[in-house]
Amino acid sequence: MRIDVVTIFPDYLSPLDLSLVGKAREAGVLDLRVHDLRDWATDRHRTVDDTPYGGGAGMVMKPDVWGAALDDVVGSGADGRMPRLLVPTPSGRPFTQDLAHELAAEPWLVFACGRYEGIDARLVEDAATRMPVTELSLGDYVLNGGEVAALVVVEAVARLLPGVVGNPESLVEESHGADGLLEYPVYTKPPTWRGLDVPEVLLSGHHGNVARWRRDQALRRTAERRPDLVARLDPATLDARDREV
Ligand code: 6GU
Numbered sequence: 001m002r003i004d005v006v007t008i009f010p011d012y013l014s015p016l017d018l019s020l021v022g023k024a025r026e027a028g029v030l031d032l033r034v035h036d037l038r039d040w041a042t043d044r045h046r047t048v049d050d051t052p053y054g055g056g057a058g059m060v061m062k063p064d065v066w067g068a069a070l071d072d073v074v075g076s077g078a079d080g081r082m083p084r085l086l087v088p089t090p091s092g093r094p095f096t097q098d099l100a101h102e103l104a105a106e107p108w109l110v111f112a113c114g115r116y117e118g119i120d121a122r123l124v125e126d127a128a129t130r131m132p133v134t135e136l137s138l139g140d141y142v143l144n145g146g147e148v149a150a151l152v153v154v155e156a157v158a159r160l161l162p163g164v165v166g167n168p169e170s171l172v173e174e175s176h177g178a179d180g181l182l183e184y185p186v187y188t189k190p191p192t193w194r195g196l197d198v199p200e201v202l203l204s205g206h207h208g209n210v211a212r213w214r215r216d217q218a219l220r221r222t223a224e225r226r227p228d229l230v231a232r233l234d235p236a237t238l239d240a241r242d243r244e245v
Helices: 010-017 019-026 063-075 097-104 122-127 147-158 207-225 227-231 240-244
Strands: 002-007 031-036 084-094 108-112 133-137
Touching: 002 010, 002 063, 002 147, 010 019, 010 031, 010 147, 019 031, 019 147, 031 063, 063 108, 063 122, 084 097, 084 122, 084 147, 097 147, 108 147, 122 133, 133 147, 207 227, 207 240
Parallel strands: 002 031, 002 108, 084 108, 084 133
Antiparallel strands: none
């Protein structure tokens, strides 16, 4: 997979050199390129923003600078293929594990990271005539720019690429996995720590009881913390015991 990130803060993306994403890059699974938007500014001060039409606070990113940047980044694609453009914004489509899986199936993603009050709306309108565009949001809070969102999305997507996560089973048994539940609590040695015992069933060696206990815990947690997820469970996936929890 190829990923391009356009930003006025390329250094913000440096964590992508580390850890799992860094390994994916070294292994050649991920071709990640970070670009400085100011390279496409045309004035002496490398200006990328201007005051908003209609008035109001803050500054808006210029469509001409963004347009030139995207033309160059997208134009460098092999054999005329187009990427999927991702624009992080608090007014976007919520980013979920389902969307992460969808993006992991794409051959090429381009992030346009806005700052200030956002990018002139014509940038997305124009890009959408040539390529699929998704405006996406991490959640209902406001960040200063799209860079942190790009970090989050790249990490969530990169770990789904074949060969990036060592044990594919750790992709299945986790929160927001296929069963739609939050993850159950986990424990390791020592069996007693600061007066707190590991639940006895986990030491029992009884695999059936362990599986049942984990499911109960997952159901309880999900009901308490994320009632919205419980409401979305497929009733056909629940057994009689589930309904007691
Ligand atoms: Cl994707 N961008 C910005 N600027 N703020 C956010 C966000 C994205 N998601 C939540 N808040």
